[in-house]
Amino acid sequence: MDSEYEAFIAAQSQKKYPPPTNMLSAIKSLLADPSTPPSAAAREAVSCFIAESTPDPDYTSLWPLLFAAVGKFTALNDRLVDFIAELRSLSDCNGAFGRLDGLSEYMTEFVFDYVDHPFYDSQCDEKRQSWVNVNSFAAKLYARGIRANNVGHLRHGGWVLRKTLEKAPWEKFHHEDIEQELEDLDNDEDDEEYCKQRDLMLEEIDIRSLNGWVPAAAQWIRHCGKEIYEMEGSMGREFPTKWTGPEVWSKERWAFWKERFEWISFVTALDRKTRRIAKEMVEEMARIEDSDRVYSSSLTN
Known part of the structure; x- marks a missing residue:
């Protein structure tokens, strides 16, 4: 493992x-040496700024390194x-x-831009696990009250x-956006390339892409379910969905x-693991609802 x-x-x-x-040294110690306290690793990571008492340090180069580690090392x-x-x-x-500084912006631009490729990506399993890790990490930050510049990460959740549970592009048979992307490939000699590009784009909206999305969405229910249940107000930018x-x-x-989630648990095309997770989420959400009812009842008695 040390070699990894x-x-x-x-x-x-x-x-x-x-x-x-x-x-690099701080993250290496954090990953490889269980005796290294996270507090020591955190101080080492920004030690060059602390040593010079930099009043407005730019430590944003930490975020790509951090999320590379988050994605790769599930157990940590x-x-x-x-x-x-x-x-x-x-x-x-x-x-x-x-x-x-810069954490929220980095997450928006470079982390929460996931696209699932269930068929043609040889690293599909690794990328899916990385996506789960990222969502677990962000949900845990929110659950612990950790905000970047006072911006909560629940908007990512x-x-x-919404992407997992409200969108259903596989129900459509004509996709104008895909047709527009393929407009330039209108000659007979482009048929092979047309089919290749079409299949790559259709892959992203195949129902089996839920095998990548459902385990990630589940992290938010597991770690922030109560907060999500009680949330009110805007969710940010909306788009047409089944909701x-x-x-x-x-x-x-x-x-x-x-x-x-209950519907997903019965979809034959999906992996059994995905369906099992969906069923677990139905049960977890019901527990959260029941707990809220018990609490509300205690206030009125």
């Missing part, structure tokens, strides 16, 4: 824009969450590390839940999501 960590750090150090040596997910919690608690450099109710967080939308 060594290979990971070596690969990160050879990136076109590698993170600073102290960040909690330890990486602890690392962020400790980084956030550092008071050095006028409390700049407590803001987690809302997007994943036709008000475009907000609501218990009605939660109930719709539960129905969709």
Whole structure:
């Protein structure tokens, strides 16, 4: 296993824009040495800024390294969450590390941009596990009250839940957006390339892509289910889906999501693991509802 960590750090150090040596060393210690406290790794990661008392440090090069580790090392997910919690608690450099500058933006642009390829990607299983890891990590940050620049990560969870449970592109037989993408391939000699590109795009909206989405969406119910159940207000940008109710967080939308998880649990085309997770989510959501009813009843008695 140590060789796996060594290979990971070596690969990160050879990136076109590698993170600073102290960040690489800190993450290596965090991953490879269980005796290294996350607090020590967090301080080492930004030690160059602390040493110079930089008033407004730019430590955003940490995020690509961090999420590469999150995606690759499933068993260390909690330890990486602890690392962020400790980084956030550092008071050095006028409390700049407590803001987690750039984290939310990095997650939006480079992390929550997942596309599932169930057929033609030789690394499909690894990418799906990485996607689960990322969602688990973000959900745990939210559950622990860790915010980047006071921005909660539940909006990412809302997007994943909507994408998984409200979109159903496999129900359509004509996709205008795909047709437009293929317009340039209109000659007979382009037939082979046309079919190749068409199949790649259709792969992304095949029902079996849910094998990649459902386990990720489940992380938000597992770690933030109670908070999601109680959420109200805007979910951000909306798009046409099977949900036709008000475009907000609501218990009605939660109930719709539960129905969709139940539907997924009966889809023969999906992996048994996916269907099992969907069934578990129905049960977990019911437990959250029951707990809320018991609590509400206790307040009125």
